[in-house]
Amino acid sequence: MEEYDLIVIGSGGGMNVTSKALQAGMEVAMVEHGLMGGTCLNTGCIPSKILLYPAEAIRELNEAKGIGVEGTITKVDFPFIMERMRSYVEDDRVQMEQSIAAVDPLEWYRDTGEFVGDYELKVDKQTITAPKIVIASGARALVPPIESLEETGYIDHVSVLALEALPESLIIVGGGFIACEYGHFFSALGTRVTLLEMMPRLLLPEDPEISEIVERRFSKYAEIHTNHKVVKVARNGDQKVVTALSGDDDRTYEFTAEEVMLAAGVRSNADLLKPERTGVETDRHGWIKVNEYLETNKSGIWALGDALGKHMFRHTANYEADVVWTNAFTDHQHPVDYHAVPHAVFGYPQVGGVGMTEGEAKAAGHEILVGRARYMDVAKGYAMGEEDGLVKVIVEQGTRRILGCHIVGSHAAILVQQVVYLMNAGAQDYMPMADSQVIHPALSEVVITAFSNLAPAEHGHAHG
Numbered sequence: 001m002e003e004y005d006l007i008v009i010g011s012g013g014g015m016n017v018t019s020k021a022l023q024a025g026m027e028v029a030m031v032e033h034g035l036m037g038g039t040c041l042n043t044g045c046i047p048s049k050i051l052l053y054p055a056e057a058i059r060e061l062n063e064a065k066g067i068g069v070e071g072t073i074t075k076v077d078f079p080f081i082m083e084r085m086r087s088y089v090e091d092d093r094v095q096m097e098q099s100i101a102a103v104d105p106l107e108w109y110r111d112t113g114e115f116v117g118d119y120e121l122k123v124d125k126q127t128i129t130a131p132k133i134v135i136a137s138g139a140r141a142l143v144p145p146i147e148s149l150e151e152t153g154y155i156d157h158v159s160v161l162a163l164e165a166l167p168e169s170l171i172i173v174g175g176g177f178i179a180c181e182y183g184h185f186f187s188a189l190g191t192r193v194t195l196l197e198m199m200p201r202l203l204l205p206e207d208p209e210i211s212e213i214v215e216r217r218f219s220k221y222a223e224i225h226t227n228h229k230v231v232k233v234a235r236n237g238d239q240k241v242v243t244a245l246s247g248d249d250d251r252t253y254e255f256t257a258e259e260v261m262l263a264a265g266v267r268s269n270a271d272l273l274k275p276e277r278t279g280v281e282t283d284r285h286g287w288i289k290v291n292e293y294l295e296t297n298k299s300g301i302w303a304l305g306d307a308l309g310k311h312m313f314r315h316t317a318n319y320e321a322d323v324v325w326t327n328a329f330t331d332h333q334h335p336v337d338y339h340a341v342p343h344a345v346f347g348y349p350q351v352g353g354v355g356m357t358e359g360e361a362k363a364a365g366h367e368i369l370v371g372r373a374r375y376m377d378v379a380k381g382y383a384m385g386e387e388d389g390l391v392k393v394i395v396e397q398g399t400r401r402i403l404g405c406h407i408v409g410s411h412a413a414i415l416v417q418q419v420v421y422l423m424n425a426g427a428q429d430y431m432p433m434a435d436s437q438v439i440h441p442a443l444s445e446v447v448i449t450a451f452s453n454l455a456p457a458e459h460g461h462a463h464g
Contacts, residue, residue: 004029007121007130009113009273012038013305013317014136018106020325028106029128031113031121036097039138039306040314042089043158048181050085052346055188059348066385076189078166115277132328135288135303137273139266147232152240154260167191167259171242173230174263175202180214180347182261183222193222194255196244198229203345207357207406213388214408217349233260270307285309292335293327294320302328311341340423344413349388352416355404355423358394358457367397370457373449375409379441386410391450400429415447
């Protein structure tokens with residue numbers, strides 16, 4: 001049996017802990033059965049965002065008619081776009097692997113680890129142990145029980161990156177982050193896209209006002225059917241036929257396309273580890289259970305990132321890695337704080353958000369003020385022709401504490417970040433923004449305009 005100071009399972013966010021441990025002179029075992037760098041580098045945020053930027057450029061030209069500019073796309077080089085993405089990812093991964101190979105106190109076990117006893121993992125034919133273990137095992141695509149799906153075949157957020165040719169038509173099963181982003185990508189490049197979402201609206205976790213705008217604008221470029229549950233997939237010649245049950249009229253409808261993409265969510269990888277054999281508990285969905293310090297019920301074993309099934313963003317995993325390191329290897333105990341977790345959806349239109357939605361704030365018992373501002377309310381937004389762009393802010397009445405901010409429109413991810421900083425500073429209120437000079441005319445004015453329009457929530461869209 002090989003003994004180490006620390007075992008880290010997963011090389012995504014887990015690599016942050018590994019790096020700190022190596023700098024501290026520890027002997028570390030890294031257990032990674034997949035590609036070095038984890039989901040973000042290889043199959044998630046980085047490759048998808050490289051692909052999405054060409055789609056943004058195409059959409060900007062499509063929409064420029066509204067400000068008096070018309071142009072024609074003469075060529076979309078799909079193989080070049082895909083190879084450019086793969087080259088960046090591979091170069092980054094190779095550099096990471098070379099760096100790891102040069103570090104003697106680190107041993108990389110390139111297989112799936114499986115707990116076989118207290119603090120003991122079997123990896124291939126070796127058994128390893130350590131007094132402290134960090135589980136950052138991530139998640140994989142959820143495959144719902146759809147009749148004949150496996151036999152007919154499909155692509156998901158991993159296999160889509162291997163495509164060599166642009167499909168003429170595509171049905172995407174799902175309506176969340178992945179579905180909306182890849183729906184935007186393929187539709188912008190010329191694929192006829194159909195989204196089938198079983199929930200009543202796209203991007204269900206978003207504020208309903210934001211989701212409504214996304215669905216309305218995205219419908220210009222894709223066929224969207226919410227409240228449709230896919231029940232069967234079959235093949236008809238070189239086409240695939242998807243049968244979906246509509247919750248609106250309880251009837252089934254058929255949709256045909258060249259390819260089907262599954263984007264119906266993800267499931268935990270924890271089951272591969274058999275964590276129960278070392279006493280680590282999971283919830284009914286298989287996600288690792290942790291306390292406020294990110295420690296499992298088993299002393300000395302922590303978990304972070306997608307393995308928790310909470311906030312599945314790489315920036316959150318990076319934050320959680322810092323929390324785990326502090327609590328596992330220093331004299332300080334630092335509870336995790338999720339009050340201001342930012343996120344973005346790089347679909348069409350773009351979405352950025354942080355904190356509570358209006359409904360969540362009310363359900364939590366807060367007395368709130370709500371402020372809204374359209375992009376068109378400020379000069380730069382009008383110049384851009386952003387008729388549907390919206391900023392919505394939620395503030396606690398009396399304290400001015402910011403509870404949430406939700407934006408839909410161009411540069412939403414950039415605009416929301418200034419609110420993220422405020423929610424992590426001082427009194428967490430909006431007064432530093434109110435006391436600041438705001439560049440005029442710039443799109444950032446729309447955020448301060450939303451705060452200047454605060455009114456009691458029950459007044460709906462009334463502006464104060």
